[in-house]
Amino acid sequence: MGFCTILCFWASKNQEFRWPIAGRKAAPGFKVAILGAAGGIGQPLAMLMKMNPLVSVLHLYDVVNAPGVTADISHMDTGAVVRGFLGQPQLESALTGMDLVIIPAGVPRKPGMTRDDLFNINAGIVKTLCEGIAKCCPNAVVNLISNPVNSTVPIAAEVFKKAGTYDPKKLLGVTMLDVVRANTFVAEVLGLDPREVNVPVVGGHAGVTILPLLSQVKPACSFTPEETEYLTKRIQDGGTEVVQAKAGAGSATLSMAYAAVKFADACLRGLRGDAGIVECAFVASQVTELPFFASKVRLGRVGAEEVYQLGPLNEYERVGLEKAKKELEASIQKGVSFIRK
Numbered sequence: 001m002g003f004c005t006i007l008c009f010w011a012s013k014n015q016e017f018r019w020p021i022a023g024r025k026a027a028p029g030f031k032v033a034i035l036g037a038a039g040g041i042g043q044p045l046a047m048l049m050k051m052n053p054l055v056s057v058l059h060l061y062d063v064v065n066a067p068g069v070t071a072d073i074s075h076m077d078t079g080a081v082v083r084g085f086l087g088q089p090q091l092e093s094a095l096t097g098m099d100l101v102i103i104p105a106g107v108p109r110k111p112g113m114t115r116d117d118l119f120n121i122n123a124g125i126v127k128t129l130c131e132g133i134a135k136c137c138p139n140a141v142v143n144l145i146s147n148p149v150n151s152t153v154p155i156a157a158e159v160f161k162k163a164g165t166y167d168p169k170k171l172l173g174v175t176m177l178d179v180v181r182a183n184t185f186v187a188e189v190l191g192l193d194p195r196e197v198n199v200p201v202v203g204g205h206a207g208v209t210i211l212p213l214l215s216q217v218k219p220a221c222s223f224t225p226e227e228t229e230y231l232t233k234r235i236q237d238g239g240t241e242v243v244q245a246k247a248g249a250g251s252a253t254l255s256m257a258y259a260a261v262k263f264a265d266a267c268l269r270g271l272r273g274d275a276g277i278v279e280c281a282f283v284a285s286q287v288t289e290l291p292f293f294a295s296k297v298r299l300g301r302v303g304a305e306e307v308y309q310l311g312p313l314n315e316y317e318r319v320g321l322e323k324a325k326k327e328l329e330a331s332i333q334k335g336v337s338f339i340r341k
C-alpha cells in the first residue's frame with residue numbers, strides 16, 4: 001500500500017482530514033472554492049481554475065475523493081495555492097474567506113431523464129451548500145451549475161433570504177454552456193470561426209426555456225426559417241445530445257468545465273474592476289414578469305451590476321419566449337416552495 005493510498009484511506013475515515021497546505025504564502029488574487037470538485041465537471045474545472053492567473057487560492061470541496069484531486073492538481077506549477085476539503089465537517093473551512101464559490105455538486109442526468117428529474121436529490125445538496133455559504137462567506141459571488149438551474153437558483157435565493165444575506169447581484173445561475181454551444185453551432189452554419197461569433201441565449205437552462213436570440217447574432221447575419229428551426233432545436237437539445245452519446249455515463253462535463261471557467265473568469269475580471277464585461281446568466285431579473293430570467297448581465301465589482309433588456313425580438317423568438325416563460329414559472333415556483341414549505 002503506497003503512501004497516497006494510506007493517506008486517502010485515513011482521510012476517508014477521518015473527517016478532520018485536511019490536505020497539507022503548501023508552505024508558500026498566496027500571491028494577491030481571488031480566493032475561489034469549487035463545491036463538487038471531484039466530479040465529472042469539478043475535476044477539469046479545478047484544473048482550469050488552477051491555471052487562471054486571477055486565482056490565488058483554490059479550495060476543492062467534495063464528499064468523496066477531494067484529497068486525491070487536490071494532490072493531483074496541487075502539483076501544477078501555476079500560482080494558485082490549492083487546498084482540499086472532504087465531507088460536511090470541512091465545508092465551513094472550505095468556504096471561509098472565499099470571493100467566488102462555484103457549485104457543480106449534484107447528480108447528472110442519464111438518458112431518458114429531464115433536468116427536473118434531478119430536483120429531488122440536487123435541491124437538498126444545493127440547500128446545504130448555500131446554508132454554508134450564508135454562514136461562512138455571505139459576500140461571495142456564487143456561480144451555480146447544479147441542475148435543474150431553473151429551480152436551484154431560486155432555492156439558493158430563498159436560503160440566502162432566510163439567512164438574511166441575500167444579495168441578488170451575487171447569485172448567478174451558469175447558462176454559459178448554452179452560449180458556448182450556440183456560438184459553435186451557429187459558426188458551423190455560417191462557416192465562421194466560433195471565436196468570432198456571439199449568440200445571446202436568454203430564458204433559462206432546460207429545453208424550451210433555452211432561447212437563443214438568432215436575430216441578435218454578432219456578426220450580423222440572417223438565417224432561413226429552416227436554419228432557425230434547426231439551430232434553435234440543436235441549442236435547446238445540446239445537453240440531451242451529450243447525455244445520449246454518453247449512454248448512461250453522465251452529461252456534459254468537459255465543455256461545461258470550459259464554459260464554467262469562461263464564466264468564472266468573467267466574474268473575476270468584473271470583481272477586479274475591469275469595464276465592459278457582459279455575459280449571459282440566470283439571475284434575479286425585472287426583464288420579464290418572472291423573478292428570475294437569463295439574459296445579458298454586466299459583471300462588475302459587486303457581481304451582476306446591470307441586467308440588460310432582451311432587445312428587439314422577431315416573431316419566432318416572441319413565440320419561443322412565451323413558451324419559455326410558462327415552463328420557467330413552474331420551475332422557479334418549485335424551487336421557492338422547496339424552501340418555504
Ligand SMILES: NC(=O)C1=CN([C@@H]2O[C@H](COP(=O)(O)OP(=O)(O)OC[C@H]3O[C@@H](n4cnc5c(N)ncnc54)[C@H](O)[C@@H]3O)[C@@H](O)[C@H]2O)C=CC1
Binds near residue numbers: 107178251
Ligand atoms: N448548468 C449547466 O449548464 C450544466 C449543469 N450540469 C449539472 O452539474 C451537476 C454535476 O454534474 P457532473 O459533474 O457531471 O456530476 P458528477 O456526478 O460527475 O459529479 C458531481 C460531484 O458532486 C459531488 N457531490 C454530491 N453531493 C455533494 C455534496 N453534498 N457536497 C459536495 N459535493 C457533492 C459528488 O461527490 C461528485 O463528485 C449535475 O447536476 C449536472 O446536471 C451539467 C452540465 C451543464
Ligand SMILES: O=C([O-])CC(=O)C(=O)O
Binds near residue numbers: 109238243
Ligand atoms: O443536459 C444535462 O443534463 C446537463 C446540462 O445541463 C447541459 O449539458 O446543458
